[in-house]
Amino acid sequence: MTDSPRSLKRNISPPPPRRASKASRHRTTAEDVNNVSAAAVEAGEAHIRNHLEYFCNEHEKVRRPSAQQACHLSIADFRALYMRNQHSRGCHFVIHQHDHPVAGVHYDLRLQFSESSSLSFSIPYGLPGNPNSLRPNRMAIETRVHNLWNNLIESSSHATGSLLIWDTGEYEVRPRNLARKQPETDDEVASNQREEVEEDGMSNLSEPEKLALAFQERHIHLRLHGTRLPQNYTIAMRLPRHNYRRKQPKAPCRRRRHQNLTTVAEKVTSESDEADSGQLSTTEKATESAALKDAAAASEDEGRDALQREQIRVENAYPGATNSIGSVHQRQWFLSLDREASGFVKATKGTDRGRWVREDDHVGTRSGFETFAVMGREVETSVITGRTAMDVMEDGGVKNYMGRKMWRPITE
Structure with a gap:
């Protein structure tokens, strides 16, 4: 007796599920992506496969005519910038303007240090732009280690406020003590020779490898090749000894929203005074101290469940990112403009004696740059879309948003 055909042996109840065609699967995914908000992607509430294409498409939809100006980056160049840094030697950076409902306006500097992750610093008043300020x-x-694709985001929501790209580009790690006085002793000569050997050894390292070394040494000199920032713009960062710790902070207690400014002022340490050589009033010191605390509080992750918050706290990294660089949450670094590396020279005579000035070389090219100040949410715009913080809110459908008041730019 011959066997029955295999088609007659197969169970027909219940019928096997039909495999969706590739076209239908792609169509469903595309429809889902079109309905996803940038804020949902940022918060981890929605997952997409191609973050670059998603955000490029989103930016294209809301791009303002003003974004055609020379100080802005085209979508094509924005895409190319990210694509050429999608590897372990990439050196992508972004500066986000973040108008947070609790922390208020601050600026987040994010530096790629691996194929997937970025080191993040919150700077309450933005980067310095005046050598004689x-x-x-x-x-x-220091805040949470972010996914590299977070460098692409512009978004808005009631929970997180508005986020726009103030500048973006590639960074370069510069050697310390680039412009030192001439050595006067044998010890200084030997020290300089050691530094030259170290610099030669670093020449073969990638920028992320240099960043990791400088980060561990607690002294970072960065040249930011951005779109808005002037040519050769260089900053110096250092972690004071009293802030050097390796352990992540404990889970925060419930924060008190209202504090007496005089009480806060009494807690401002002498190290905070060192970070600002200007003479500040008691109220100004209190406001600045509160701004530092609030800027750090912008990454407290209150919208996530307790288990995920604890994992983020322990690792100091958002899901998908890896804290292989050893970032510790809420450590406070000092940041300043590296005036010599940025092209300024200190005048030794004339009416500008003692001031940092620009200098003409033998072909008439001026060193340094025109001074600038970071003016905050009402003035600053995205270098990608040309939008203000209010524009980002309107495009995201966020209405009746009550932002934090009392922020003022540093112009003196």
């Missing part, structure tokens, strides 16, 4: 220094507070 009465308040030349800033605090830069």
Whole structure:
């Protein structure tokens, strides 16, 4: 007796599920992506496969005519910038303007250090742009390690406020003590020779490898090749000894929203005074101290469940990112403009004696750059879309948003 055909032996109840065609699967995914908000992607509430294409498409939809100006980056160049850094030697950076409902306006500097992750610092008043400012220094507070694709985001929501790209580009790690006085002793000569050997050894390292070494040494000199920032713009960052710790902070207690400014002022340490050489009033010191605390509080992750918050706290990294660089949450670094590396020279005579000035070389090219100040949410715009913080809110459908008041730019 011959066997029955295999088609007659197969169970027909219940019928096997039909495999969806590739076209239908792609169509469903595309429809889902079109309905996903940037804020949902940022918060981890929605997952997409191609973050670059998603955000490029989103930026294209909301791009303002003003974004055609020379100080802005085209979508094509924005895409190319990210693509050429999608590897372990990539050196992508972004500066986000973040108008947070609790922390208020601050600026997040994010530096790629691996194929997938970025080191993040919160800078309450933005980067310094005046070599002769009465308040030349800033605090830069370590926050969570982010996914590299977070460098692409512009978004808005009631929970997180608005986020726009203030500048983006590639960074370069510079050697320390680039412009030192001439050595006067044998010890200084030997020290300089050791530094030259170290610099030669670093020449074969990638920028992320240099960043990791400088980060561990607690002294970072960065040249930011951005779109908005002037040519050769260079900053110096250092972690004071009293802030050097390896352990992540404990889970925060419930924060008190209202504090007496005089009480807060009494807690401002002498190290905070060192970070700002200008003379500040008691109220100004209190406001600045509160701004530092609030900027750090912007990454407290209150929208996530308890288990995920604990994992983020222990690792100091958002899901998908890896904290292989050893970042510790809320450590406070000092940040200043590296005036010599940025092209300024200190005048030794004339009416500008003692001031940092620009200098013409033998072909008439001026060193340094025109001074600038970071003016905050009402003034600053995205270098990608040309939008203000209010534009980002309107495009995201966020209405009746009550932002944090009392922020003022450093212009003196």
